[in-house]
Amino acid sequence: MELPKVYVALDYQNASDADLLINQLAPGKVGLKVGKELFTSAGPEWVKGLVQKGFSIFLDLKFHDIPNTVAKAVTAAAKLGVDVVNVHASGGSRMMKSAAEALKGLDAQPLLIAVTVLTSMDEDDLKELGISKTINEQVEYLASLAKSSGLQGVVCSAQEAKMLKAVCGKDFKLMTPGIRPEGSNKDDQRRTMTPPEAVSAGVDYMVIGRPITQSSDPAKAVDDILASIA
Numbered sequence: 001m002e003l004p005k006v007y008v009a010l011d012y013q014n015a016s017d018a019d020l021l022i023n024q025l026a027p028g029k030v031g032l033k034v035g036k037e038l039f040t041s042a043g044p045e046w047v048k049g050l051v052q053k054g055f056s057i058f059l060d061l062k063f064h065d066i067p068n069t070v071a072k073a074v075t076a077a078a079k080l081g082v083d084v085v086n087v088h089a090s091g092g093s094r095m096m097k098s099a100a101e102a103l104k105g106l107d108a109q110p111l112l113i114a115v116t117v118l119t120s121m122d123e124d125d126l127k128e129l130g131i132s133k134t135i136n137e138q139v140e141y142l143a144s145l146a147k148s149s150g151l152q153g154v155v156c157s158a159q160e161a162k163m164l165k166a167v168c169g170k171d172f173k174l175m176t177p178g179i180r181p182e183g184s185n186k187d188d189q190r191r192t193m194t195p196p197e198a199v200s201a202g203v204d205y206m207v208i209g210r211p212i213t214q215s216s217d218p219a220k221a222v223d224d225i226l227a228s229i230a
């Protein structure tokens, strides 16, 4: 099944706030990304309800723990019927292999992808962590590790898309947050691209939150974004 190009990041405090937007969206047009805040407040049954309504769901919980725990967590996510689930590549190859192995043989197998370097980070943030590589080097390193561990793609910035498609191959999926329509506020994001730039760079999927959720007319913001990449 082909997944939608745009996932709306539902960074809301609770299900009723999120439902106000979801009720204006059509499942065939966009996917929905449920992250830590909303999952913690709304819970797995609410996520299952979105799946039943026909939405493609990216469950963005960025698991990062010992291999056994992450394997169990991705299994629980798969059982919700979500299409995409993620782990942190910095959890290492044993952790990622364990997650990939756990999904094999399940009836529903979500796309398993790994976060490389958060799109809110720049080179100074890497230095602070004791990493002397450039952003591109670190993203390439972690994406290659994710690929060799059996994952199907990564979360990265659209700025790294061309490089990663060349290194990891065109079938290796790129999910890209940090997307900002022309003229919109960057907020805490550091490595951004506009939707048309991201499409030209070859991304598979885009995650867009505040430019939609904080717009005075979120449904129109979605339509404008989709029109800009049609």
Ligand SMILES: O=c1ccn([C@@H]2O[C@H](COP(=O)(O)O)[C@@H](O)[C@H]2O)c(=O)[nH]1
Pocket: 009, 011, 035, 060, 115, 117, 118, 119, 120, 155, 156, 177, 178, 179, 187, 189, 207, 208, 209, 210, 211
């Ligand atoms: O590297 C990453 C990984 C995840 N995210 C998530 O995507 C959305 C982006 O929201 P915006 O409002 O469009 O900035 C948010 O839920 C993050 O948790 C990311 O931004 N970068």
